[in-house]
Amino acid sequence: MKSSPSTVFITGCNRGIGLELVKQFLGSEKGPKHLFATCRKVSDELKELESKNKNLHIIILEVTDYDSFPKVVKQVEEIVGEDGLNLLINNAGMIPADRDLKSVTPEAMRQAFEINCVAPLMLSRALLPLFDKAAAKAGNKTARNAHRAAIVQMSTAVASIAENEFGSYYPYRASKTALNQCMKSMSIDLKDRGILTMAIHPGWVQTDMGGPNAKITTQTCVSEMLKTIDQLDDKDHGAFLRYNNTPIPW
């Protein structure tokens, strides 16, 4: 991405895809005016990035601590002011260990659903007033894009029911499929507000979560995703896309 959206908010930035997103946003030719990177615990790498980049703001956030959201929104609002927020990437997520038909537990189902579906829905809603501000700045223009106002939900191809060929993974699949459905509902509920929303599959990435057999590096995943996010427009509102801008069936 040559030119970053002006104000960006990303969850789950201490490592993996989230950390790489931060790096590549900061490294773009025209970087963000303000980049908010949340994590539960700050990694040394993220801390170092903050010390070198004045536009990077680390926010300690447990994404399921909904009571803390008003404070976070206020914190962002005080920095961005009337610019509002251009882009949210709900990247924080998890895969429970108890995943197959024999081992899956109600607790694993609940935990995945809370972190992978309820949390991004609630955070997206909490930040809506800031997206409204950013969308309003574009005046009469109604075209949606990630430089105006966009909510990107980090989904997974594994959430596709149509492409489910290997079964299992109940908590991860169910929670991310539910997230896709919430994204779709939100795309309809936000249709007159100039805010784009879509779900993206990052690819099978060599992170702690993806494991060593994964197909692409975190760098490739993120640079491709950022190209895709950069190109998002009206036709992608409510869409489910791969990192390389190809559609995924529901």
Next chain:
Amino acid sequence: MKSSPSTVFITGCNRGIGLELVKQFLGSEKGPKHLFATCRKVSDELKELESKNKNLHIIILEVTDYDSFPKVVKQVEEIVGEDGLNLLINNAGMIPADRDLKSVTPEAMRQAFEINCVAPLMLSRALLPLFDKAAAKAGNKTARNAHRAAIVQMSTAVASIAENEFGSYYPYRASKTALNQCMKSMSIDLKDRGILTMAIHPGWVQTDMGGPNAKITTQTCVSEMLKTIDQLDDKDHGAFLRYNNTPIPW
């Protein structure tokens, strides 16, 4: 349905679709040998049916009380013996009041997910040994159908992401879409066990849940659903069908 599967288990039978399912199974030309009807609280109507039908067994069950499942399975096992279970209809479900983007709460999301997705997944798994018995009785025959061994998940067209045109209904949509995904995974995980599984949309039915503007009566819904269930075969394994046997996109 002229001839009912021999052993049938249905949840949420105190009223609405569940109660009507019980009535129509009992009223079929060749009724079930054993029909297990669960509910949290027995309605007078269900109680009366039990007094008149020796093959009807009422089981008090809160579908999210997973600790009670082993006892329920044992209770059923003692009655059906080596016949096992031919058909489970996971009918119990709910729609939270806090459903739109403004009013939806984490608690509404959790409650719907627990009752509409986690509970049917857990109950289906708990009853698998009884389905294995029923499937084994058919010997070498591998063809799947509801008279051999089948798990029917009561879904809803509202769970279709592809057909989501009106947005909102976050808890209900998310939980039932997640249920569809779990059903799909289970269809793959059970592929060598002769057990059919699918999800069905009952139509927009005139029940307490469907409200007065609903399109079809409970009687029509159930008689059409039973025709569809009666005709299920291999091609419907892992499918998402309307009550009248037409497919729904994911």
